[in-house]
Amino acid sequence: xxxxxxxxxxxxxxxxxxxxxxxxxxxxxxxxxxxxxxxxxxxxxxxxxxxxxxxxxxxxxxxxxxxxxxxxxxxxxxxxxxxxxxxxxxxxxxxxxxxxxxxxxxxxxxxxxxxxxxxxxxxxxxxxxxxxxxxxxxxxxxxxxxxxxxxxxxxxxxxxxxxxxxxxxxxxxxxxxxxxxxxxxxxxxxxxxxxxxxxxxxxxxxxxxxxxxxxxxxxxxxxxxxxxxxxxxxxxxxxxxxxxxxxxxxxxxxxxxxxxxxxxxxxxxxx
Amino acid sequence: xxxxxxxxxxxxxxxxxxxxxxxxxxxxxxxxxxxxxxxxxxxxxxxxxxxxxxxxxxxxxxxxxxxxxxxxxxxxxxxxxxxxxxxxxxxxxxxxxxxxxxxxxxxxxxxxxxxxxxxxxxxxxxxxxxxxxxxxxxxxxxxxxxxxxxxxxxxxxxxxxxxxxxxxxxxxxxxxxxxxxxxxxxxxxxxxxxxxxxxxxxxxxxxxxxxxxxxxxxxxxxxxxxxxxxxxxxxxxxxxxxxxxxxxxxxxxxxxxxxxxxxxxxxxxxxxxxxxxxxxxxxxxxxxxxxxxxxxxxxxxxxxxxxxxxxxxxx
Numbered sequence: 001x002x003x004x005x006x007x008x009x010x011x012x013x014x015x016x017x018x019x020x021x022x023x024x025x026x027x028x029x030x031x032x033x034x035x036x037x038x039x040x041x042x043x044x045x046x047x048x049x050x051x052x053x054x055x056x057x058x059x060x061x062x063x064x065x066x067x068x069x070x071x072x073x074x075x076x077x078x079x080x081x082x083x084x085x086x087x088x089x090x091x092x093x094x095x096x097x098x099x100x101x102x103x104x105x106x107x108x109x110x111x112x113x114x115x116x117x118x119x120x121x122x123x124x125x126x127x128x129x130x131x132x133x134x135x136x137x138x139x140x141x142x143x144x145x146x147x148x149x150x151x152x153x154x155x156x157x158x159x160x161x162x163x164x165x166x167x168x169x170x171x172x173x174x175x176x177x178x179x180x181x182x183x184x185x186x187x188x189x190x191x192x193x194x195x196x197x198x199x200x201x202x203x204x205x206x207x208x209x210x211x212x213x214x215x216x217x218x219x220x221x222x223x224x225x226x227x228x229x230x231x232x233x234x235x236x237x238x239x240x241x242x243x244x245x246x247x248x249x250x251x252x253x254x255x256x257x258x259x260x261x262x263x264x265x266x267x268x269x270x271x
Numbered sequence: 272x273x274x275x276x277x278x279x280x281x282x283x284x285x286x287x288x289x290x291x292x293x294x295x296x297x298x299x300x301x302x303x304x305x306x307x308x309x310x311x312x313x314x315x316x317x318x319x320x321x322x323x324x325x326x327x328x329x330x331x332x333x334x335x336x337x338x339x340x341x342x343x344x345x346x347x348x349x350x351x352x353x354x355x356x357x358x359x360x361x362x363x364x365x366x367x368x369x370x371x372x373x374x375x376x377x378x379x380x381x382x383x384x385x386x387x388x389x390x391x392x393x394x395x396x397x398x399x400x401x402x403x404x405x406x407x408x409x410x411x412x413x414x415x416x417x418x419x420x421x422x423x424x425x426x427x428x429x430x431x432x433x434x435x436x437x438x439x440x441x442x443x444x445x446x447x448x449x450x451x452x453x454x455x456x457x458x459x460x461x462x463x464x465x466x467x468x469x470x471x472x473x474x475x476x477x478x479x480x481x482x483x484x485x486x487x488x489x490x491x492x493x494x495x496x497x498x499x500x501x502x503x504x505x506x507x508x509x510x511x512x513x514x515x516x517x518x519x520x521x522x523x524x525x526x527x528x529x530x531x532x533x534x535x536x537x538x539x540x541x542x543x544x545x546x547x548x549x550x551x552x553x554x555x556x557x558x559x560x561x562x563x564x565x566x567x568x569x570x571x572x573x574x575x576x577x578x579x580x581x582x583x584x585x586x
Contacts, residue, residue, distance in 0.1 A: 006376045013373075017364045094360030101324050101354070102377035102422070105345040267327035269318075 003104060007112025011086075015116060020085060024078035028124045031074065032066045032132035036139050050148060050229060055136075058143035060158040062136030063129040064232070067169055070128065071225035076176045076201035078124060083117045083180030084193030087263070091188040097268045110263045114181060114256060121177045122170050129166045133159075149234040165228030168244055172224035175251030176201045182255035185263050218243060221251050275338025276301055277426040277457040278323060282332035285318050285481075292318040294481035295332070300426075300459050300474075305452045307472035307489070308461040311571055315481040316461040320356045320430050323459075324349065336426060350379075354428030354459075358435075359415020363404030367395055367414050370403055374418050382421040389417040393447070409440040416447060426457045433467060445471060469563045479571045492566060500539060502530040503555040510551050517542050531559075 001009075015021045039045055039055065046052035049068050051061045067075075090096040099109060145158035153161065180197030187193050204222040207213050217223055227244030230237040278300035285293040293315040300306045310316050321327045323334045325341025325348065333340055339348035361370045368386065375382040390396045393413035403411065412432060419427055432448065433441040448471055452458055462468050468475055469489065476486040485492060499522075504510030507528055514523050514530060519538025524531045534542065539556070546553060 003379075006381075010373050010376060013369075014362060014365075017362070093363070094357065095362055097321075097324075097326050097356060098360050098374070098418070099377055100326060100346075101349060101352075102374055103346050103349065103379035104377045105347075265328070267321075269321060269327055 003108045004111045004115070007104060007108055008115045011112045011116030012119060015082065015120060020081050021120065024081050024120070024124060025127055027074065027078050028128040029131045031070060032062060032128055033135050035066055035069075035132070036062060036135040040139050050226075051146075051232070054146045056140050058145050058155070058158070059133055059135070059137030059140055060142065060145040060155060060162060062140075063132035063162055064165065064228070066128060066132045067125075067165070067225075067228070071169075071172075071222070072205060073198065073202060075124060075128070075173055077198050079121050079173050079177050080180045080194045080197035080201070082120050083177040084184050084195075084197050085190045086113050086117055086181065087184040087259075088188050088190040088193050091268070092190060100268055106264050107260070110260050114178075114260075117177050117181055118174060121173050125166050125170045125173060129162060133162065147234050148229055148232040151234045153234075161231050164231050168227045168231070168241060169225065171227075171244055171248035172221050172251070175221045175224070175248050175255075178252045178255040178259070182259040182262075185259040185266070219247050221248070224248050224251075275335065277304075277337055278306075278459055279335045279338075280319070280323065280332065281334075283319060283322055283329050283334060284331040285315070285322060285327065286330045291481050293322065293329075296478070296481070296483055298476055298483065298486065300457060302457055303452075303455055304474050305448070305458045305460065305472045307468035307475040308459060308478065309465070309468050309475055309567065310461075310463065310478035312463055314478045314571075316463075316478060317356055317430055318481075319478070320354075320428055320459075320461060323428065324352075324354070324356065326356065351422075351425040352428070353419035353422040353424035353426075354430070355415050355419065356428070356430040358430070359411055359418065361403040361411065361414060361418075364402060366400050366402055367406065367410075368399040370414065371399075371418055371421060375421055378422055382423070385421050385423070389420045392420065393417045408435045409437065412436060412440070412444065416444075420451075424456060426459070427451060429458065429460045431461055431463070433462075433464065441467075465564045465567055477567060477570050484570045485566075489563070493563065498535065499531060499533050499559040501555065501557045501559055502532070502553055503528070504530065504546075504551055504553040506551060509549070510546065510553065513545055513549055513551055514542070517545055 045055055046065055049065060051064045054061045055065055087096070100106065142155050144155055145153045147153050176197055179200045180193055183193035183196045184190070187196070201221070204220050208217055208220050208222045224244040224247055227240040230240040276299050278298060280296055280298040283293050283296040284291070296319055298319070308316050308319070318327070322329045323336065325345070328342060336348055336352050341348040362373070365373065368390070371386045371390070372383060375386060387396070390399050393416050395410060395413055395417060398406070398410065403414065406414065416432070429448070433444045436444060445467065448458060448460065452471070460468070460471065472489055474487065475489050475492060476483050478484070502510060502514070507525065507530060511523060511525060511530055514520050514532055517538065520532050520534045520542060522533045543556065
């Protein structure tokens, strides 16, 4: 096992031993269930959101609708909860100096932490998608999906589109995670980093709805949460998808590289 | 194995804004030393140790461990080195054993096979399955030693290892340090406890306001102070007159029928002959070695709160 893999394995073990991880994953699991239960018990529904009109036609529509609602602040919050804490809590508890006086270089420790954060972010999105799909399918069956272009998509194809959509949805969330990781490294304060990363996400959403921001809107992080719409059109619209790829690469790369450089050089002293 | 000294710091400086925490520290720890880094709280001991371990960057100067600079070579420079600064810290939500497994996996080579051995050494095997969050301070200190020993270090850096321990814990910790030193491990031990340093260390550096005011052998340090002797004579007045007449004898004082004076060994030897010739009988002639505490307070000007602390702890 390589050095980074060893650090990564322990970062995952540490996440699995902490309550905040379960708070995040629990939210990702419980929200779609509550969503489905409420829609089963009540009439009406989210008809004004993408795929909202078809939600009672197939369980395949549920994860898409839940993802839409959770992109506003739910998933950014639970992502920030871990990303903002992963370095800061170790600084605060003094364990960072414990692990930095072993045989691992700072770069290896940082890589392990960044990979663990990414794993948690991916787990959040796929847990939410899977639970939404299963809960929705139990309630309304696993039937063909109506695409955003109005065509009918077979359940198998719909499932593939869901996986692709979850994959592209992870990217803007990873952008928030990277920003949280940067704050966690720089501020050394867990609460400030969590709140700061959430504020960053909300700012991106706010800029997206303010008048006069139309020209920058395609390049805002919040906009990339809708990139999956491209997959749900027939034929597929690759413009939002490819844009999400490079825009998110910047939103992930810049804070991540900055955090890495800060982590390599920073003083590790008591708080 | 490198022939470079275990610790070599040259002109280490650490500034935080206008505050100079460490001010030009030059330090050499030789193999098999038990080196006491002694100073009042806030003198810059922990900051120096952090720089030695590469945890913080010096504003100026450099630190080498067995010839390797952690700032240049990263974690590779810590090969054969272990220890802790500001007390050992662990993941409170993991058990003692899991913490050691984690740290063992961070070592090269992975030191897992030694976990049981080091847990036994610090007498923590029975509590190894419990979360560290429930450990007492003393148990954490012992786990800190265990985690350091996992690495089979040739150099151990311990920052105030007995701070916060109860008397039995302090005794056990000192016994452990003594045993490790006996195994040939070089130990750099920071402390503000004078008797601890006096008991354990062969060499010391005394640090004051970020600067080293003395560095060398402990016995040489103690010898630098003018030696004081006590003389109990049958006829104190005649004895006092003989003392005053004797070359090399100074600072003669009389109290409670005893005479105190300063002299070197040669002068004292001559004095015994002079007293014999003058037929002045005496019942005791006792050298009073200057204590490290007196020297320390002299060198650190009995600094403020530290003076209180030293008095409080050293009695």
